[in-house]
Amino acid sequence: MPSEKTLPRHTQIADRLRADIQSGVYGLGARLPIEAELATLFDTSRPTLRQALATLSAEGLIVRRPRTGSVVVATHVPVVLSHAVTSVNELLDYPRDTHRKVTATRYVKADDALAQQLHCAAGKEWFQITTLRYAGKSTVPLCWTDTYVLPQYAGVTKHRRHTLMPVCEQIVEMFDEVIEQADIEIFVMRIPKRMAAALKAPADSPAMGVMRTYTGSDGEVFQTTVSVHPEERYRYRFELKREARAAGRKR
Amino acid sequence: MPSEKTLPRHTQIADRLRADIQSGVYGLGARLPIEAELATLFDTSRPTLRQALATLSAEGLIVRRPRTGSVVVATHVPVVLSHAVTSVNELLDYPRDTHRKVTATRYVKADDALAQQLHCAAGKEWFQITTLRYAGKSTVPLCWTDTYVLPQYAGVTKHRRHTLMPVCEQIVEMFDEVIEQADIEIFVMRIPKRMAAALKAPADSPAMGVMRTYTGSDGEVFQTTVSVHPEERYRYRFELKREARAAGRKR
DNA sequence: ACTGCGCATTTGTATTGACAATTAAGGCGG
DNA sequence: CCGCCTTAATTGTCAATACAAATGCGCAGT
Numbered sequence: 193m194p195s196e197k198t199l200p201r202h203t204q205i206a207d208r209l210r211a212d213i214q215s216g217v218y219g220l221g222a223r224l225p226i227e228a229e230l231a232t233l234f235d236t237s238r239p240t241l242r243q244a245l246a247t248l249s250a251e252g253l254i255v256r257r258p259r260t261g262s263v264v265v266a267t268h269v270p271v272v273l274s275h276a277v278t279s280v281n282e283l284l285d286y287p288r289d290t291h292r293k294v295t296a297t298r299y300v301k302a303d304d305a306l307a308q309q310l311h312c313a314a315g316k317e318w319f320q321i322t323t324l325r326y327a328g329k330s331t332v333p334l335c336w337t338d339t340y341v342l343p344q345y346a347g348v349t350k351h352r353r354h355t356l357m358p359v360c361e362q363i364v365e366m367f368d369e370v371i372e373q374a375d376i377e378i379f380v381m382r383i384p385k386r387m388a389a390a391l392k393a394p395a396d397s398p399a400m401g402v403m404r405t406y407t408g409s410d411g412e413v414f415q416t417t418v419s420v421h422p423e424e425r426y427r428y429r430f431e432l433k434r435e436a437r438a439a440g441r442k443r
Numbered sequence: 444m445p446s447e448k449t450l451p452r453h454t455q456i457a458d459r460l461r462a463d464i465q466s467g468v469y470g471l472g473a474r475l476p477i478e479a480e481l482a483t484l485f486d487t488s489r490p491t492l493r494q495a496l497a498t499l500s501a502e503g504l505i506v507r508r509p510r511t512g513s514v515v516v517a518t519h520v521p522v523v524l525s526h527a528v529t530s531v532n533e534l535l536d537y538p539r540d541t542h543r544k545v546t547a548t549r550y551v552k553a554d555d556a557l558a559q560q561l562h563c564a565a566g567k568e569w570f571q572i573t574t575l576r577y578a579g580k581s582t583v584p585l586c587w588t589d590t591y592v593l594p595q596y597a598g599v600t601k602h603r604r605h606t607l608m609p610v611c612e613q614i615v616e617m618f619d620e621v622i623e624q625a626d627i628e629i630f631v632m633r634i635p636k637r638m639a640a641a642l643k644a645p646a647d648s649p650a651m652g653v654m655r656t657y658t659g660s661d662g663e664v665f666q667t668t669v670s671v672h673p674e675e676r677y678r679y680r681f682e683l684k685r686e687a688r689a690a691g692r693k694r
Numbered sequence: 695a696c697t698g699c700g701c702a703t704t705t706g707t708a709t710t711g712a713c714a715a716t717t718a719a720g721g722c723g724g
Numbered sequence: 725c726c727g728c729c730t731t732a733a734t735t736g737t738c739a740a741t742a743c744a745a746a747t748g749c750g751c752a753g754t
Contacts, residue, residue, distance in 0.1 A: 236708045258716040258735040371685060372511055374524055378629055378679040380651045398649030400631045426466035428629040434622060451737060509705040512746040665748045
């Protein structure tokens, strides 16, 4: 145990308490002794002990509240695989130099078919923006995209970088909206007749459908996007990385 | 400003420094004054000031190192959308009551075609497990799955819950492997002839292909899984939630 | 000119002491 | 018997100080 002796006290204490929690000395829902007691127990000062408790708290193992004490709320540090993006662009990683071309815009009222497709109430009003996405100078589009935004956000088409940025980020920027949640759904479909010519792909040929739903701070869906990617033109790819809670250890 | 006066000093100081960083008083890469100086500046003690700096550090705005001081490494608290799973089962959210049926196992050496498909070196040895996944008592399979694991993990087929748990988690459990990273790739394909009968789907009809690659702690891929879902039998779905770094504010 | 070592600077860790804020629990009065 | 209010237990906050550890920089020697 050569490294043990050089570890800071508060780390040693945290490690010990964590082990005790995992081994069941302090079970789920149990209350740890009060700070003063623990400090005496470990023969240390209260601030040092508090630092140890703060570590466990950051790891999500305990919850600390005045008068109640420190309660064990988890017995193991959750290790999760996570996929985090800082920009919606990373969600659909298109090559750098793609751009959209707006082919039509209009106001629509969701009929039964559209309502079912978008998972919204029938009769809901949307502003629809239809676009084609191209890679570089290619004349074969990557995909057909129908974007449905709330009518009050129709002005988004006037954004100065409208054909380059994701629409939802334009809305965030122009209207102070916040993306609270994004839902992604991927499925296999057939190219609809109305898109075949524009996509330069045979009607009824296989395609990858991607539907993205964006929910704002008020819990309401403010945008839904449906993309149709003809066979072979696109692969959806992402990675999840291992991540313990409360990042922490040095280096 | 009724709440301001009751905020703890260290919070006030952290807020002030955060604002200064965002407004450019301390730009990206700039060094904050040393702790002693800042303590004097804010007319407080070093421990209190250190608590404020610890907050900013946890938020990822600054990095603190002995002798170097506190360096600004970000001007804004990154807000990310993230998708976190605690079990690989959540990755492909099949209905609760699905199970696999192993149809064949064998050792294979990757030829050029397989190497290209799996993104591995030609000649690589794998143990291949071929399975069909069924929902409940249905006799129509949800998908055909070829799982390729390192030869030393071939014993995974003897796991007591082999047909219920994800293979990679069985490997984690039986061989003390760790999933460091998972890569997911989704694409549209055609049903290969050899799978058509078993899948009860026409050869060459559209399908959704899902390839998952698991990387272990040594950076080596220890498992690759290729699933083929016939049209209409499966949708890939997941959600990303907004998450500010350093969770924290109370309640 | 380059390399290695010492040193001074800066953050990290730990102790002691005191008071404030929060809140669960018990007591008191209607 | 119920509800409000007091009370006390527990964590939260803050200060002053001391020493340890890490490391960039300059100086000296080759």
